[in-house]
Amino acid sequence: MSAIINNIEIIKAKSTKINDVDFDDLKFGSVFSDHMLVCNYENGKWQAPKVTPYEPITLDPSAKIFHYGQSIFEGMKAYKDENENVWLFRPLDNFKRLNISAKRLAIPELPENYFMEGLKTLLEVDSDWIPKNEGSSLYIRPFIFASGNGFHASPADAYKFIICTAPSGAYFSGKVKVLIEEKYSRSANGGVGFAKAGGNYAGQFYPTQLAIEKGYQQVIWTDDNTHEYIEEAGAMNIFVRINDTLITGPTSDRILDGITRKSIIQLAEAENIPVEVRKISVKEVVEAAKNGSLKEMFGAGTAAVISPISGFGFKDEDFDIPELEETYASFLKKRITDIQTNKTEDPFGWRYEVK
Amino acid sequence: MSAIINNIEIIKAKSTKINDVDFDDLKFGSVFSDHMLVCNYENGKWQAPKVTPYEPITLDPSAKIFHYGQSIFEGMKAYKDENENVWLFRPLDNFKRLNISAKRLAIPELPENYFMEGLKTLLEVDSDWIPKNEGSSLYIRPFIFASGNGFHASPADAYKFIICTAPSGAYFSGKVKVLIEEKYSRSANGGVGFAKAGGNYAGQFYPTQLAIEKGYQQVIWTDDNTHEYIEEAGAMNIFVRINDTLITGPTSDRILDGITRKSIIQLAEAENIPVEVRKISVKEVVEAAKNGSLKEMFGAGTAAVISPISGFGFKDEDFDIPELEETYASFLKKRITDIQTNKTEDPFGWRYEVK
Ligand SMILES: Cc1ncc(COP(=O)(O)O)c(C=O)c1O
Ligand SMILES: Cc1ncc(COP(=O)(O)O)c(C=O)c1O
Numbered sequence: 001m002s003a004i005i006n007n008i009e010i011i012k013a014k015s016t017k018i019n020d021v022d023f024d025d026l027k028f029g030s031v032f033s034d035h036m037l038v039c040n041y042e043n044g045k046w047q048a049p050k051v052t053p054y055e056p057i058t059l060d061p062s063a064k065i066f067h068y069g070q071s072i073f074e075g076m077k078a079y080k081d082e083n084e085n086v087w088l089f090r091p092l093d094n095f096k097r098l099n100i101s102a103k104r105l106a107i108p109e110l111p112e113n114y115f116m117e118g119l120k121t122l123l124e125v126d127s128d129w130i131p132k133n134e135g136s137s138l139y140i141r142p143f144i145f146a147s148g149n150g151f152h153a154s155p156a157d158a159y160k161f162i163i164c165t166a167p168s169g170a171y172f173s174g175k176v177k178v179l180i181e182e183k184y185s186r187s188a189n190g191g192v193g194f195a196k197a198g199g200n201y202a203g204q205f206y207p208t209q210l211a212i213e214k215g216y217q218q219v220i221w222t223d224d225n226t227h228e229y230i231e232e233a234g235a236m237n238i239f240v241r242i243n244d245t246l247i248t249g250p251t252s253d254r255i256l257d258g259i260t261r262k263s264i265i266q267l268a269e270a271e272n273i274p275v276e277v278r279k280i281s282v283k284e285v286v287e288a289a290k291n292g293s294l295k296e297m298f299g300a301g302t303a304a305v306i307s308p309i310s311g312f313g314f315k316d317e318d319f320d321i322p323e324l325e326e327t328y329a330s331f332l333k334k335r336i337t338d339i340q341t342n343k344t345e346d347p348f349g350w351r352y353e354v355k
Numbered sequence: 356m357s358a359i360i361n362n363i364e365i366i367k368a369k370s371t372k373i374n375d376v377d378f379d380d381l382k383f384g385s386v387f388s389d390h391m392l393v394c395n396y397e398n399g400k401w402q403a404p405k406v407t408p409y410e411p412i413t414l415d416p417s418a419k420i421f422h423y424g425q426s427i428f429e430g431m432k433a434y435k436d437e438n439e440n441v442w443l444f445r446p447l448d449n450f451k452r453l454n455i456s457a458k459r460l461a462i463p464e465l466p467e468n469y470f471m472e473g474l475k476t477l478l479e480v481d482s483d484w485i486p487k488n489e490g491s492s493l494y495i496r497p498f499i500f501a502s503g504n505g506f507h508a509s510p511a512d513a514y515k516f517i518i519c520t521a522p523s524g525a526y527f528s529g530k531v532k533v534l535i536e537e538k539y540s541r542s543a544n545g546g547v548g549f550a551k552a553g554g555n556y557a558g559q560f561y562p563t564q565l566a567i568e569k570g571y572q573q574v575i576w577t578d579d580n581t582h583e584y585i586e587e588a589g590a591m592n593i594f595v596r597i598n599d600t601l602i603t604g605p606t607s608d609r610i611l612d613g614i615t616r617k618s619i620i621q622l623a624e625a626e627n628i629p630v631e632v633r634k635i636s637v638k639e640v641v642e643a644a645k646n647g648s649l650k651e652m653f654g655a656g657t658a659a660v661i662s663p664i665s666g667f668g669f670k671d672e673d674f675d676i677p678e679l680e681e682t683y684a685s686f687l688k689k690r691i692t693d694i695q696t697n698k699t700e701d702p703f704g705w706r707y708e709v710k
Contacts, residue, residue, distance in 0.1 A: 029417075029506025029507055030506070032417060055416075056414060057415075058411045058414075059412050059414070061391055061412055063412075065420060066420065066517075066553070067428055067496070067498060068556035069554035069558075070560065104558075105561065106557070106564055143422060146557075150384055151383065151384025151385070151523075152526075153556050153589055154560065155560045162421075164416050166506055181545075185546050187543055187546070188543035189540055189580065190536075190579055191539070191540050191542070191543060191558060192554075197557065198420075198553075198554060199424035199547075199552065199553060199555065202425040202426070202501075203459075203460070203552065205461035206459050206460065224580075225579075
């Protein structure tokens with residue numbers, strides 16, 4: 001069955017898998033909707049995108065993705081409100097960041113309309129897959145990888161841009177304890193840390209496994225040169241609250257410019273919460289934990305939304321962050337998810353209706 | 356057609372592509388032999404390897420290789436001597452390095468016999484593909500990537516180890532001019548630079564493109580913190596000769612421990628060439644170029660063997676390295692390729708016969 005919506009060709013799946021899915025018990029990113037968007041870069045240009053059934057990808061063994069890690073991705077969510085209207089959150093920022101990543105990874109930049117029209121069309125086709133339950137959403141994964149062939153270590157001549165979606169529940173289950181890293185690093189000055197490049201994530205797995213073995217869920221990365229400053233977590237930017245001030249590190253070429261992070265900064269400012277964007281030393285956080293002025297610590301990212309951190313480890317010492325009654329984390333999380341899910345006004349113009 | 360050699364199952368290709376190949380005009384890594392070795396990691400262990408036809412790989416769109424760059428590789432060569440005997444060069448060192456990379460990338464380590472027996476069997480099956488022409492060889496590409504599914508940023512539960520081979524000519528054509536990098540970096544302290552991780556290569560493409568646009572072929576990476584010390588090139592370690600002393604930087608967690616590099620150090624020592632393994636500052640190299648004591652500079656790696664560098668750029672200035680009659684580069688290249696191709700004694704026990 002084939003159709004055209006928004007100028008985009010649609011090849012429908014023969015049957016749906018949706019009846020196998022328990023929408024009351026969704027994990028993160030492990031069941032996939034019926035369709036995907038596919039767009040190929042060939043002969044020096046991005047070809048028209050298509051919606052196809054969610055189906056396997058076939059590649060030559062010499063495809064450069066297998067050898068040289070030339071890949072980038074984005075992470076977004078779609079929400080359905082009470083009236084079945086569908087919303088995205090700042091989607092153009094994801095599009096722009098995808099192209100920032102593309103440039104650094106020598107991947108050809110994608111035209112905006114292929115991204116936006118492609119995404120909207122895919123969401124229309126699979127709108128039944130967008131969860132309505134509180135705390136659930138449709139996780140959206142746009143990605144681009146090198147599908148061109150050859151062992152020469154140079155950019156590929158062919159790429160695939162794909163969007164898959166996965167109805168998802170919470171990223172973390174339970175409390176999050178983090179380990180402040182003093183040996184391994186996530187990114188280099190002048191490297192690709194600011195890009196959502198596949199290789200940035202693989203490099204974190206081993207140090208994170210070591211942290212998990214010690215009883216933590218995540219690593220907080222520090223700068224690779226001195227390990228004295230807090231950078232970010234695996235897939236979240238990091239905020240600390242010292243007394244009543246909310247602090248987050250500045251972005252740099254080592255740190256992802258998170259959309260949740262910058263939204264939180266704006267929200268907090270609008271709510272008259274004192275916010276500082278400046279370097280945060282590990283020493284300062286340890287001292288604040290010791291003298292009781294460290295009131296909160298939380299991660300912020302699309303997948304994890306706002307995830308409170310209950311304690312951290314550093315140099316074989318463990319520090320608990322006592323639970324407060326009223327936290328910035330829960331206040332800001334409610335503010336941001338209410339905007340995302342169309343439960344409240346959107347003074348910032350962040351919400352984007354898919355129709 | 357199916358058979359068993361060295362305990363390994365072989366599924367033969369229906370026909371050969373070898374008659375389409377011009378062995379007198381081989382590029383690097385762009386035509387592939389008839390077969391490949393495939394070994395899957397599933398249910399917590401590496402399953403028995405198989406030789407199969409060289410054929411496409413089919414993966415779910417959520418396979419972690421597409422999203423998180425969890426992949427590693429090796430590069431080796433097989434040589435055929437006058438008597439049609441087949442030789443490898445220090446293959447166990449490649450195997451060990453593959454497992455060093457595997458550990459850092461949270462990929463399950465591979466058993467030695469799967470690698471060695473698998474490789475030997477593949478070379479037996481495709482022995483006709485090993486070139487005999489001077490300067491050509493069979494480039495061997497062992498690689499492992501995450502084939503397991505899911506969007507959670509964590510190690511996959513399934514992997515594929517594959518060996519493909521490609522009859523290949525020279526990696527570089529013509530003179531190599533390099534740019535000493537002062538802005539971008541290849542790797543972080545505590546990062547994955549010492550591993551042959553896919554993502555390390557993608558990160559180099561964009562800065563290398565910028566260098567190519569300026570008329571250079573390669574970037575020489577410097578440390579990400581000060582950019583004051585020379586590290587290595589895209590797929591080669593770097594040697595400089597100042598007066599009569601051959602110098603190369605020490606390996607570290609940022610630099611690949613190249614097999615060619617360490618062989619050259621041993622060869623030079625055996626030939627009474629003064630060798631130093633120590634940090635090389637850019638300043639020292641620039642000064643040596645200015646006062647004429649910089650006699651040679653060359654890259655060393657399996658693909659590029661020993662590639663003389665004819666000049667370098669640094670901070671908008673260009674430095675030529677005048678051509679000598681007798682160079683360490685050509686002397687050492689002959690020594691190492693004579694050993695590799697069984698034209699001479701092998702006092703170090705590096706050669707490994709495939710039979
Ligand atoms: C490394 C890293 N930092 C931070 C974030 C948070 O960014 P965003 O809020 O745009 O999702 C992510 C995830 O997207 C990430 O991968
Ligand atoms: C980054 C890097 N450095 C150095 C080398 C040289 O190592 P080897 O001599 O073992 O091939 C390679 C290629 O293999 C490489 O990829």
